[in-house]
Amino acid sequence: MSRKKNKIFEEVIRPELDKIHNEILKHPEITVADLYDAYKKSLESEDSRENIIFSAIGMIFFIVIAVPIVNYVFAFILGIRCFIPNNYVVWEATRPIANCAYCQHVRGPLILPNMTREEFLPYAYSPQPIIIKNSISHWPAGKLLNYNYLKNLYSKYKDDLNSFSDECQFLNFKSNFLILRDLFEMPPERAENGTEPWYVGFSNCQTKILNELRKLYPVPPHFLPADTEIPSHDYIFMGYDDGANMHLDYIPRLMWQAQLRGNKTWTLAPTPECSSICDQFTFYVESGDAVLIDTRIWYHGTSIKTKKQFSLTIQSEYG
Numbered sequence: 001m002s003r004k005k006n007k008i009f010e011e012v013i014r015p016e017l018d019k020i021h022n023e024i025l026k027h028p029e030i031t032v033a034d035l036y037d038a039y040k041k042s043l044e045s046e047d048s049r050e051n052i053i054f055s056a057i058g059m060i061f062f063i064v065i066a067v068p069i070v071n072y073v074f075a076f077i078l079g080i081r082c083f084i085p086n087n088y089v090v091w092e093a094t095r096p097i098a099n100c101a102y103c104q105h106v107r108g109p110l111i112l113p114n115m116t117r118e119e120f121l122p123y124a125y126s127p128q129p130i131i132i133k134n135s136i137s138h139w140p141a142g143k144l145l146n147y148n149y150l151k152n153l154y155s156k157y158k159d160d161l162n163s164f165s166d167e168c169q170f171l172n173f174k175s176n177f178l179i180l181r182d183l184f185e186m187p188p189e190r191a192e193n194g195t196e197p198w199y200v201g202f203s204n205c206q207t208k209i210l211n212e213l214r215k216l217y218p219v220p221p222h223f224l225p226a227d228t229e230i231p232s233h234d235y236i237f238m239g240y241d242d243g244a245n246m247h248l249d250y251i252p253r254l255m256w257q258a259q260l261r262g263n264k265t266w267t268l269a270p271t272p273e274c275s276s277i278c279d280q281f282t283f284y285v286e287s288g289d290a291v292l293i294d295t296r297i298w299y300h301g302t303s304i305k306t307k308k309q310f311s312l313t314i315q316s317e318y319g
Contacts, residue, residue, distance in 0.1 A: 095248075095271075102127035102297055103270040103278035109291070120223040125254065129268060129283075130292040132223055136258040137288030141216035145260055145312060147191050147238065151184045157208050168233070171201035174242045194308045199239030201315075210234065213314075220318060221256065221290065228318040229253065238312040243302035249295035253319030256292045259285045262304065262311035266291065269299040 109129040112120070123130060136142065170180050175198040177183045183202075189195050204210050210233060220228050231253070237244075238261075246269065249255065264285050270278035285291050293300060304311045 097273055098271045098297055100270065100274035100277045102294075103274055106281075107279055108281050109283050115223050117223055117225055121225060124225055124228075127294050127297060129266075129294075129298065131283070131285060132290045132292070133286075134288045135223060135290045136217070136221065136260070139217045139258070139260070141213075141258075141314060142260045142288065145213075145216055145314075147310075147312075150236070151191075153209060153212060154180070154184060157206065168205045169201075169203045169235075171237075171244075173199050173201070173239075173244060175200055175239070194240030194310065197239070197241035199237070199242035199244075199304070199311075201235055201237040201244070203233045203235050205233035217258065217314060219316065221258070223290070224256065224318050231317050233316075235315040236312070237302075237315060238310070239304070240308060240310060241304055243304055244300075246299045246301040248297075248299055251296060251317055253317035254292065255295045255315060255317055256290060257313050257315040259287055259289050259291070260312050260314060261287055262309045263287060263306065264311050264313070265303050265305050266293075267301045267303075268293070271297065271299065 106128050109131045110123065110126070111131045111133060112123065113133055114135040115132065120132070168180075170177075170183075172178065177186075177198065177200060180202055183200055186198070190198065204213055213234070219234070220226070220230055237257075243264070246267065248271075265282060266285060267280065267282045269275070269280040
């Protein structure tokens with residue numbers, strides 16, 4: 001290799017190869033031995049050293065440039081990053097074929113009155129979507145929780161706002177907010193009157209903020225089994241006009257959502273393999289209602305039909 005090529009290799013390519021190498025080894029299914037075997041096989045071809053260099057350049061281009069572009073376009077087309085992990089395509093491609101019995105005779109949600117956990121237990125783990133009417137209207141969150149409350153809360157814990165990361169999931173949907181800070185820096189007239197549509201979701205996974213918020217609502221809610229498993233974070237969805245596009249959630253448990261302010265329209269559809277057997281349907285959730293859906297098997301989307309009406313919900317999982 002010429003001195004010029006060697007300099008390029010040492011100063012440009014090798015550092016990037018080291019980064020790629022370290023990233024690859026973060027995956028538990030790949031070992032150093034695997035990389036060594038792949039390297040030995042690559043030496044069997046002629047001009048292998050030159051091939052390795054050009055292959056490395058191609059890999060670097062793909063990882064540094066192509067992957068972010070594809071990822072951005074994919075997120076833009078979906079209009080949502082909600083519960084969609086980086087391996088969304090793999091999840092969808094390897095998703096088990098659904099047993100269509102879960103949706104075969106379902107024409108809409110099961111609507112129930114407010115219930116105790118003993119009364120609700122027979123329904124708690126049903127695949128049929130459920131609305132529990134007027135079940136959370138007594139929560140303090142219904143009166144206290146709004147945009148300004150959240151803005152002040154996150155201002156109180158500025159370090160948590162500054163450290164907000166992808167692990168906490170900020171879901172901008174169709175809005176022009178890129179990070180949580182953008183949400184709390186919008187003009188007051190847009191925040192309070194919806195002069196320009198916006199709708200976002202985010203998980204409150206910071207312990208101090210989560211503890212403050214959970215003072216405003218019970219976890220688990222009074223209708224769920226007392227021994228139900230709950231995650232260490234909840235979600236907040238709020239905004240005007242827009243909502244979430246149709247998607248599945250790749251989460252480990254069932255979902256409950258409390259409609260604290262405003263109303264929301266849900267559209268549910270079966271998985272594609274069940275579309276010839278099961279129906280798509282739409283239903284309306286009012287302020288004070290709780291909705292429970294197995295969003296792992298029901299494609300779902302939401303919208304706020306009433307113009308300039310503010311919607312705010314708390315969402316979590318149970319299992």
